Amino acid sequence: MEHTISISAQAERIVTDTSSLPFGKIPTEHMFICEYADGGWQNPRIVPFHDLTLNPMALCLHYGQTVFEGMKAFYMDDGRVNIFRMDKHHDRFTKSLHRMCMPEVPKALFEAAICKLVALDVEWIPRDGDGALYIRPFMIATEARVGVKIADEYLFMVVCSPTFQYYSHPLKVKIENHFVRAAEGGTGTAKCGGNYGGAFYPTQLAKDEGYDQVLWTDSKNHEFIEESGTMNAMFFIDNVLVTPPLSGSILDGVTRDSLLAIARETGVAVEERSISYKELVRAFEEGKRVEAFGAGTAAVVAPIASIAIEGTEYACYLGDDALMYRLKHQLFGIRKGLAPDNHGWNCILK
Numbered sequence: 001m002e003h004t005i006s007i008s009a010q011a012e013r014i015v016t017d018t019s020s021l022p023f024g025k026i027p028t029e030h031m032f033i034c035e036y037a038d039g040g041w042q043n044p045r046i047v048p049f050h051d052l053t054l055n056p057m058a059l060c061l062h063y064g065q066t067v068f069e070g071m072k073a074f075y076m077d078d079g080r081v082n083i084f085r086m087d088k089h090h091d092r093f094t095k096s097l098h099r100m101c102m103p104e105v106p107k108a109l110f111e112a113a114i115c116k117l118v119a120l121d122v123e124w125i126p127r128d129g130d131g132a133l134y135i136r137p138f139m140i141a142t143e144a145r146v147g148v149k150i151a152d153e154y155l156f157m158v159v160c161s162p163t164f165q166y167y168s169h170p171l172k173v174k175i176e177n178h179f180v181r182a183a184e185g186g187t188g189t190a191k192c193g194g195n196y197g198g199a200f201y202p203t204q205l206a207k208d209e210g211y212d213q214v215l216w217t218d219s220k221n222h223e224f225i226e227e228s229g230t231m232n233a234m235f236f237i238d239n240v241l242v243t244p245p246l247s248g249s250i251l252d253g254v255t256r257d258s259l260l261a262i263a264r265e266t267g268v269a270v271e272e273r274s275i276s277y278k279e280l281v282r283a284f285e286e287g288k289r290v291e292a293f294g295a296g297t298a299a300v301v302a303p304i305a306s307i308a309i310e311g312t313e314y315a316c317y318l319g320d321d322a323l324m325y326r327l328k329h330q331l332f333g334i335r336k337g338l339a340p341d342n343h344g345w346n347c348i349l350k
């Protein structure tokens with residue numbers, strides 16, 4: 001079904017200087033909104049950003065039917081605007097929605113909503129280095145009913161916020177060997193709100209101990225590394241880029257996928273396989289050069305400075321010639337249009 005998106009823009013446009021604001025704090029001037037009722041999406045529209053009115057009995061507030069995505073729009077070197085890998089984000093959104101028994105958003109509607117909103121708020125896209133417009137599509141269950149059930153009514157929305165560098169320094173992380181983020185068969189592969197709510201407490205305990213993040217381990221033995229915060233985990237040891245496989249409990253990261261493709265294409269050996277923290281300990285104790293980093297849309301590549309494992313802190317390699325910096329540079333080259341986009345990742349605004 002064809003959806004026509006109506007646009008009612010602000011009468012007066014004001015672009016705030018956001019360069020010193022924290023990640024995701026300030027919304028742009030407009031948002032996309034669309035309601036699902038009677039089995040279909042209705043009244044898709046772009047309107048000035050405003051607060052929502054929600055019935056206190058809305059099911060999302062009680063039983064957690066919420067799903068979101070996170071992607072970015074950038075300026076390319078030639079001044080055009082690029083929304084990176086919109087189709088892969090839509091695929092993942094669809095999978096997350098399916099896992100949470102929520103209705104799909106047709107790809108055409110998803111892409112049109114994002115493109116029209118970004119085009120309207122284009123002046124909010126930062127032009128400098130690590131700056132980008134963070135795009136947050138999300139869905140919540142709005143049916144008003146205090147009863148455990150799959151909702152019949154939903155809101156699909158898109159909001160945007162200018163963002164800059166996510167982490168200002170290489171991260172100090174610890175292997176989490178008590179708490180669990182997700183177990184196989186659970187919702188770890190879905191980008192649903194509950195996964196994040198449940199991760200706050202263990203992450204806060206780690207922060208209280210002086211760490212920036214935890215490296216989650218598997219739910220059965222706390223041995224195999226899963227992911228970290230809002231990033232997939234990557235290691236470069238013995239000239240091999242190793243990352244945990246998409247086992248069913250980690251998120252299928254778009255940045256992970258992009259970096260692995262770039263690595264493979266540039267002759268780097270890549271292994272998607274389970275990696276035990278014991279293997280890391282061995283590598284550190286043998287004096288090997290261990291690179292570790294997080295890969296995610298928000299941080300892109302977040303270098304890890306040290307990993308604490310069972311009370312010992314091991315230093316990771318951060319030298320200028322590290323693979324992670326090269327991969328990030330190559331990814332930026334593709335996004336900016338300075339290197340060939342062999343996979344059709346760039347969605348360029350017309």
Ligand SMILES: Cc1ncc(COP(=O)(O)O)c(C=O)c1O
Nearest residue numbers: 230231232251253254255296297
């Ligand atoms: C739990 C989790 N893992 C990994 C990632 C990285 O995924 P992406 O590269 O698609 O942003 C994210 C961020 O979306 C995340 O929230």
